[in-house]
Amino acid sequence: MKVFIALGILFLTSCQDYNSNSADQSRYEEITFPPGASTQLQTSYRIIKDRCFVCHSEWSSYKTDAQWENAGLVVFGQASNSSLIYRLKNFSPPGDMPTGAYPTMPNSEYQKLLDWVEP
């Protein structure tokens, strides 16, 4: 009897969410941009959301070019003066972002950010 009680407890107490898909909603959900938002901005926003918002959640409200520029993160036409770009490990040492298990963001994503800042 005690065995079945124990088994029942083991069976019923299952409650978890951490797995490979835990972040799918945050990572891939539909995002609404203001009218006129360029394709490069929208693409870059998704990359920044995936790679940076975990630590820089305050950036999530920046959905126009002007907001990114006013925040001092981007100088359009000047990647080397845009902290969003030159802080990246992809740009060159001493870039140290993003942090985490992988040393750098994929080059394809980095290129998309460059295409947005220096079209």
Add this chain to the structure above:
Amino acid sequence: MNKLFFLLLILFPALSWAYPNYIGHSYTSCLNCHYNPFGNGPVNDYGRAVSATLISARWLYPKTWTEEDLAEKSGFLFRKPKQDWFRTQVNYRRFRLTRNPGGKNQTELWITMQADARAIVKFGENDRFIAVFNHGYAPAPLSKVSGVKDEDTWRSREHYVGYKFTPKFGVYAGLMDKVYGIRVVEHIAFSRTFPQVAQNDQTHGVMAHFLTENWEGGVHGFLGNLSQKEDLRMKGGSTMIERTVGGLHRVGVSYLNSSNLYNSLQSYAVHARLNLKEGSSVIAEAGQVSKTITATKEKIDSRYGLLQTYLRPIRGIYVFNNIEYAKADLTDDNYIVRWGPGVQIFPAQRIEFRGDIYNTRVFGPETSVPDSWTLLLQTHLWL
């Protein structure tokens, strides 16, 4: 709940661990030692005895103890079970993670990787009917992801029932690992993370397993992990088929197709497990994963590879080498190679020490990033 768990941890002994590289001991099928026919999870009585007499060394035992004594002491309270229908097991695994060892940015973390209590109920000839319950600890991810709230770290690792219509055909239903590829113990392996079959990716579903003289395989239909929110659950199916080659080795193929509200995944892989005799083996897997993002219709193709060699110089010691390859986006120039030699030591039943050192290098025509180095020192205990 956690107090009950630790009470079970103390009172009930557990069984030894088994790994895919044990093909080197001529065990082509995981069903030999595991209740789950594709491996992982609790180990059966035979697996316990194998672990005590073949895998673990005898350094701590009196010389007067025979191998039969060791096999008998691998059971509950160090003796043969007095009944056939119920078994328990516990496992505890903790390691020290050192990043950039010896460097000026060296960091160290102590992590409890695993603390499981398991219960198995079994009836019928050759354990025709089984019910498996496995509850334990899953550490929160080191790297948090934006938008994901903290969740409970105590969870059911698996719970399922199984029925073997014949010794070579069975059906299993419940929360289990997905049938795909080689279930290497290294849950951070690209071969586990890219197709999303890592340590917390168990799914509720129904699985069929078959075994013939030269073939073994399974088909798995699943609804995702029902404890997750419905929009996140990956629903779909998978299959894996292996063929015995030369009576010693196995080659196989796998396919997985799953989707949730936000993305869909298709994975293909080929693999091989080669027996080098006397406990030594080579394991390899190569695969491709296609992910489609529902909102943007963007498709990302990734590729991964795994090569592990295990050498057993003497009983109780395995020296291994782990080489991995990953290209997260086939349209990208960058790719990653991770190399990790290591050693496993089983000084006696119920004890494993393991050390790994990993070098991760990013290759790319326009990328210049320093290598990252990681040292892992692990202790694994089972009572």
